[in-house]
Amino acid sequence: MSSSGVMRVREGTRRRRDRQAVGWPALDRALAQGIPFAYAARPDFPPDLEGGLVLRFRHSLLLLLSLTACSSWQRVGHDTTPTPEETLTSLFDMPAVYRGMGRLAAGSPLPFVGTMVVAAGPGDSVKAILGLSIENRALSFRKEGSGFLAQYRVEMYLESPDAPPIRFARDQDIRVAEFAETMRADESVLFQQLFHLKSGAYRVTVSVRDPLSGRQAQAEANFVAPDFQAASFSAPILAYQVTGRRSRDQDLAVVLSPRGTVSYGGDTLLALVEGYNFSTPTAIPFQIVDDLDSVITRDTLRFTGAREVESQVIRIVPDNQPLGELRIRVGKDSAVRQTSALVSFSGAWILTNYSDMVDLLRYFGHEDQIKQLKKAPADERPRLWQEFYKNTDPVPATPENEALEQYFGRMAIANQRFTDEEVPGWRTDRGMVFITLGDPEEIYNASSTPQGRIIRWTYTQLRLEVVFEDTANVSRFRLTSDSRSAYNRVLSRVRRAES
Known part of the structure; x- marks a missing residue:
């Protein structure tokens, strides 16, 4: 031998x-x-x-x-x-x-x-x-x-x-x-x-x-x-x-x-x-x-x-x-x-169910194209997916779609990091904010104090502060109404700058 x-x-x-x-x-x-x-x-x-x-x-x-x-x-x-x-x-x-x-x-x-x-x-x-x-x-x-x-x-x-x-x-x-x-x-x-x-x-x-x-x-x-x-x-x-x-x-x-x-x-x-x-x-x-x-x-x-x-x-x-x-x-x-x-759907990730793939893109932006993907008949899906992949790629010279790589990478981190709620980490409000904006510069965690269960994230460069509150004391931290509005405004600004 x-x-x-x-x-x-x-x-x-x-x-x-x-x-x-x-x-x-x-x-x-x-x-x-x-x-x-x-x-x-x-x-x-x-x-x-x-x-x-x-x-x-x-x-x-x-x-x-x-x-x-x-x-x-x-x-x-x-x-x-x-x-x-x-x-x-x-x-x-x-x-x-x-x-x-x-x-x-x-x-x-x-x-x-x-x-x-x-x-x-x-x-x-x-x-x-x-x-x-x-x-x-x-x-x-x-x-x-x-x-x-x-x-x-x-x-x-x-x-x-x-x-x-x-x-x-x-x-x-x-x-x-x-x-x-x-x-x-x-x-x-x-x-x-x-x-x-x-x-x-x-x-x-x-x-x-x-x-x-x-x-x-x-x-x-x-x-x-x-x-x-x-x-x-x-x-x-x-x-x-x-x-x-x-x-x-x-x-x-x-x-x-x-x-x-x-x-x-x-x-x-x-x-x-x-x-x-x-x-x-x-x-x-x-x-x-x-x-x-x-x-x-x-x-x-x-x-x-x-x-x-x-x-x-x-x-x-x-x-x-x-x-x-x-x-x-x-x-x-x-x-x-x-x-x-x-x-x-990609050689870089193992995604083998069309409906679930589209569902996982709920925080990715590009809502019009994602709606097209959702409604697409079976024979149109390969073409529309390739168009979506190409149109959302920030660096066409490379074989990867860096935006999707970052998105799914953050989703993996969110799923591992936010495990204290009843839903998967990527579906929590903290998961949503992290996946779309990344890590905050500052975190204030008062989730275990008797005065109230809150977590505050500060994005200094984006001039954004958001508060997650567990009002029912059931380990479900939700964005406050004012924080959700501020988050949506900043996210819209970030996506306009990226387009």
């Missing part, structure tokens, strides 16, 4: 919102050579569809493509109805959601998401790739030359009862040109490492460390490297770009999507399925189901039996209900192999 080295291919390239292709010649060369890699900007590859079968199912457009060069996949989803509190749980506890999908996932102080994918190697060996996803903002950058530099170290330990353990450690540099890129909250750093394994059960432990800050996080998971015999196939491998191979000796040329998350009304993703040593033309069934196990789409992958390795790609195009966890199942009965993907 062995592992091959990691190289940095390209760093600091900003993902364009205009959806134009980004040039990645170094990445293309690495893919052509089968080289594992790490890089610091998520690519935005255009689809390369050279024919294929187009089928329409209910709310999805499905393309089945024989893969000889590069192809892509599409997505569907099911609009389930969790409560707003459940929506907030997944929004603010992303590692738990990804662990539930079978990923490696770590939270603070250095969050990352990882995946292990496996495919057939020569003889009875297995090729495995570890893929990690890290946000730029999780790393500490320092000024170097005309740009900014961050470093991280990945350590992995693989153990199996049937094989010697594998250890490796790699140090990576991330270079970006502008300070704004250091705060990116999307899947901006991807890391990959290829291994050659024997078939069997494994436990993998991965840690990521930022040497500049000393922050470190660790995740563990179990996985199985199957014995890929003749007439077998791989589990779906989620990726941004893939290149088909013809033999087991060739390395996998893929850019993995460790999170397997796609954005509502926007991105696409690839699901690669390899078939091995079919002696005759063979049809393998597959289906896509939602998190309630309802079938979204079902069809067949067809392998000709002409090559040692044949590659198929499923492409799911964003549609009118692409929300929630999707499970892509290939095969049937005991031979089923499955992978989970997630369709959310």
Whole structure:
């Protein structure tokens, strides 16, 4: 068993919102050579569809493509109805959601998401790739030359009862040109490492460390490297770009999507399925189901039996209900192999229910556009959401919407901070004021005095003072009438200045 080295291919390239292709010649060369890699900007590859079968199912457009060069996949989803509190749980506890999908996932102080994918190697060996996803903002950058530099170290330990353990450690540099890129909250750093394994059960432990800050996080998971015999196939491998191979000796040329998350009304993703040593033309069934196990789409992958390795790609195009966890199942009965993907309103937050998402925006402003979102029929929602995302973005040059990032970040803090009332923290009056205006410069807390239960916040720069009063002594602090009027006036002034 062995592992091959990691190289940095390209760093600091900003993902364009205009959806134009980004040039990645170094990445293309690495893919052509089968080289594992790490890089610091998520690519935005255009689809390369050279024919294929187009089928329409209910709310999805499905393309089945024989893969000889590069192809892509599409997505569907099911609009389930969790409560707003459940929506907030997944929004603010992303590692738990990804662990539930079978990923490696770590939270603070250095969050990352990882995946292990496996495919057939020569003889009875297995090729495995570890893929990690890290946000730029999780790393500490320092000024170097005309740009900014961050470093991280990945350590992995693989153990199996049937094989010697594998250890490796790699140090990576991330270079970006502008300070704004250091705060990116999307899947901006991807890391990959290829291994050659024997078939069997494994436990993998991965840690990521930022040497500049000393922050470190660790995740563990179990996985199985199957014995890929003749007439077998791989589990779906989620990726941004893939290149088909013809033999087991060739390395996998893929850019993995460790999170397997796609954005509502926007991105696409690839699901690669390899078939091995079919002696005759063979049809393998597959289906896509939602998190309630309802079938979204079902069809067949067809392998000709002409090559040692044949590659198929499923492409799911964003549609009118692409929300929630999707499970892509290939095969049937005991031979089923499955992978989970997630369709959310953003790659940066896990929001998978349309009505709850709109409800969470109640303090965001832009009331006219939010009313449009609320009233939108299902087939108009992706377009209106993309327009809303673009129109409310204060810095269009970056891939994130900084206003929404700040809004949901404050909502998370409010939910954790204001826990002394019967409603969730973000729905309290203090939560509302904090989410819209941020922290006050001064706080006077008389919530436990016999003279009266009040809390006073002072925003010196905004020339605003608001008082929250618990008049019924039931731990429900409400803005006084005068304070609510003053708050509304200041908030209107702030939003006019921002528009």
